[in-house]
Amino acid sequence: RKEVEQDPGPFNVPEGATVAFNCTYSNSASQSFFWYRQDCRKEPKLLMSVYSSGNEDGRFTAQLNRASQYISLLIRDSKLSDSATYLCAVNSLDSWGKLQFGAGTQVVVTP
Amino acid sequence: DGGITQSPKYLFRKEGQNVTLSCEQNLNHDAMYWYRQDPGQGLRLIYYSQIVNDFQKGDIAEGYSVSREKKESFPLTVTSAQKNPTAFYLCASSNRDRGASTEAFFGQGTRLTVV
Numbered sequence: 001r002k003e004v005e006q007d008p009g010p011f012n013v014p015e016g017a018t019v020a021f022n023c024t025y026s027n028s029a030s031q032s033f034f035w036y037r038q039d040c041r042k043e044p045k046l047l048m049s050v051y052s053s054g055n056e057d058g059r060f061t062a063q064l065n066r067a068s069q070y071i072s073l074l075i076r077d078s079k080l081s082d083s084a085t086y087l088c089a090v091n092s093l094d095s096w097g098k099l100q101f102g103a104g105t106q107v108v109v110t111p
Numbered sequence: 112d113g114g115i116t117q118s119p120k121y122l123f124r125k126e127g128q129n130v131t132l133s134c135e136q137n138l139n140h141d142a143m144y145w146y147r148q149d150p151g152q153g154l155r156l157i158y159y160s161q162i163v164n165d166f167q168k169g170d171i172a173e174g175y176s177v178s179r180e181k182k183e184s185f186p187l188t189v190t191s192a193q194k195n196p197t198a199f200y201l202c203a204s205s206n207r208d209r210g211a212s213t214e215a216f217f218g219q220g221t222r223l224t225v226v
Contacts, residue, residue: 044201046214089215098169099203
């Protein structure tokens with residue numbers, strides 16, 4: 001089983017709609033969680049860190065569910081510019097220097 | 112400006128050659144990473160280093176080697192033993208906060224092609 005798993009998609013979303021997707025992790029000692037955005041042929045860029053209490057940044061909301069070992073990302077009022085691949089990253093206390101990424105979820109926002 | 116610099120941006124290698132990809136950071140981060148990304152795929156961890164003069168194998172270390180002689184530098188050598196080296200290589204760095212990693216920052220990547 002992979003340490004970090006994501007639904008690859010693509011999620012085809014009409015402009016203005018809401019889309020949500022999850023990232024599951026296998027190591028219960030995981031402590032740090034992040035969502036990254038990656039555009040085609042570019043490096044990933046941090047979208048947001050995920051805190052235990054959940055956090056929101058504009059149209060983006062991230063949640064952590066420790067009991068079920070997953071994090072989620074919700075995008076409201078989708079824009080065409082939100083089309084990208086969203087990668088989750090997970091780090092655990094037992095190996096803090098090992099940051100593991102999921103394979104990414106592709107989101108395509110259509111007019 | 113603080114950041115991570117990878118060079119070169121594009122690299123062509125003949126079969127049987129070793130090549131070294133450069134990664135330098137001036138963020139004063141303790142940890143550095145190398146990832147490989149194939150088209151349409153996610154990031155796979157090659158090697159990571161938590162501290163100078165120490166590094167650990169990731170999930171796909173075979174055919175690669177690294178060194179961490181300085182905090183700011185983490186070069187990756189793709190050896191001739193790597194059978195399918197054509198890929199996008201990403202270097203990243205992060206720090207430690209309360210026992211866990213902070214967010215990682217990435218370089219712009221190196222596209223390696225075997226010709």
